[in-house]
Amino acid sequence: MIQLLSRTESRTADVESDATRVRFRHRAGTTPAVGRPQRAEWADAAKGVCIILVVLWHVVVKDYLQIDWHIGVPVPGFWGTLGEQFLPLRMPLFFTISGVFAANAAQRQWRVVARGRIAGFLYLYAVWLLIHTVVLAAAPQLPTDRATSALGLLEQLTITPSNLWYLYALALYFTIAKATRRVPRALILVPAAALSAVAAAGLLDTPGNRAGLYQNLVFFLAGLYLRPQIQQWVATASRRRLLLTSGAYVVALAAMAVTGAQQWFGVWPLVSVVAVIFGITAAARLSRWSALSTPLARLGRITLPIYVIHMPVLALLHRLLLVPVSGLGGSAQNLIVLGYPILLTALVIGLSLAVHRGLLAVRAGWLFALPGPRRVEATG
Numbered sequence: 001m002i003q004l005l006s007r008t009e010s011r012t013a014d015v016e017s018d019a020t021r022v023r024f025r026h027r028a029g030t031t032p033a034v035g036r037p038q039r040a041e042w043a044d045a046a047k048g049v050c051i052i053l054v055v056l057w058h059v060v061v062k063d064y065l066q067i068d069w070h071i072g073v074p075v076p077g078f079w080g081t082l083g084e085q086f087l088p089l090r091m092p093l094f095f096t097i098s099g100v101f102a103a104n105a106a107q108r109q110w111r112v113v114a115r116g117r118i119a120g121f122l123y124l125y126a127v128w129l130l131i132h133t134v135v136l137a138a139a140p141q142l143p144t145d146r147a148t149s150a151l152g153l154l155e156q157l158t159i160t161p162s163n164l165w166y167l168y169a170l171a172l173y174f175t176i177a178k179a180t181r182r183v184p185r186a187l188i189l190v191p192a193a194a195l196s197a198v199a200a201a202g203l204l205d206t207p208g209n210r211a212g213l214y215q216n217l218v219f220f221l222a223g224l225y226l227r228p229q230i231q232q233w234v235a236t237a238s239r240r241r242l243l244l245t246s247g248a249y250v251v252a253l254a255a256m257a258v259t260g261a262q263q264w265f266g267v268w269p270l271v272s273v274v275a276v277i278f279g280i281t282a283a284a285r286l287s288r289w290s291a292l293s294t295p296l297a298r299l300g301r302i303t304l305p306i307y308v309i310h311m312p313v314l315a316l317l318h319r320l321l322l323v324p325v326s327g328l329g330g331s332a333q334n335l336i337v338l339g340y341p342i343l344l345t346a347l348v349i350g351l352s353l354a355v356h357r358g359l360l361a362v363r364a365g366w367l368f369a370l371p372g373p374r375r376v377e378a379t380g
Helices: 007-011 041-062 075-085 090-105 110-136 150-158 165-179 186-200 210-215 217-225 227-235 239-259 267-286 290-300 303-326 330-336 340-361
Strands: none
Touching: 041 075, 041 090, 041 267, 041 290, 041 303, 041 340, 090 110, 090 165, 090 217, 090 227, 090 267, 110 150, 110 165, 110 303, 165 210, 165 217, 165 303, 186 210, 186 217, 186 267, 210 217, 210 267, 217 227, 217 267, 227 267, 239 267, 267 290, 290 303, 303 340
16 A cells, blocks of 8 residues: 555645645655755644545445354454554544644735645535535445535535535635634634534434534644644653553543543533544654554545545445455355455555556646646745
């Protein structure tokens, strides 16, 4: 999977699904532009882990658990349970890092933010929503949100975002961050935290992916507002702190499961905060192990193509694999049941990057950034 991160792809690392930029640029080399600050290795490595977890979760829920496993051991249930343990971590950490990267960008003039970020993310959302709608129609067995009518498509474009809701959310979050930049931060963070708690408790109508939209604003804003504190936390992360934060996350997950408190008011956001603190600490420690952090950071710098392409790829693979794998005998299924999610996740990511390379080769870079005059922008 990592070997597919070729030189061509590394040159397009500026096309990202975080809040740094959405403008496509094809440069002659990989040397950072003069005056552009280096990206934080820990943050990119964390994004690399997050995108792997996103794809793995979709593989497990939308393909693996739909297969008719007749093996006599509860391995599929294990994968489902394992994936659920990362739910408080994946997107809250992703949005926190996006907020960290957005801190500089959000200070620019409205016209720059409106085009480079808000319009850029909405453009990507609309383009790939249309692509998803067409491709997912060819794989109706895949259990996922999809528009099946013009009205449904309009709803996904406006009020109920699709599986691509991360892009929709970034456009909305940037708008909120920019519009409230002069408002005391507590007056923004507190209502955002309350909205997260209300949505997680099921007190709001959240069709489609609105729940994620409501729950993660507070994490984006926390990354945006608390960037200096997060950077200080990363710089001083120790092995002892990693043990403490990982232990706190495990205890929080266990307590929530034992008490059935997932929908108690405030519990899910609180557990997500613990998860994010653990994730940042783990990423900080991981960044000191270059053999692993370097490829993960490389992956984390090109999350956009994986994010927008992986669902259509998974849908087509699901259509191809569901019946044959379900029809295998028990002994054959026993051989693949444990490693199937890992292998399929790697395949989906690898194919997504291969499709990305192919699209760039045919000059379809407009699929990954709002078309417009080329210019170099400082990293946020």
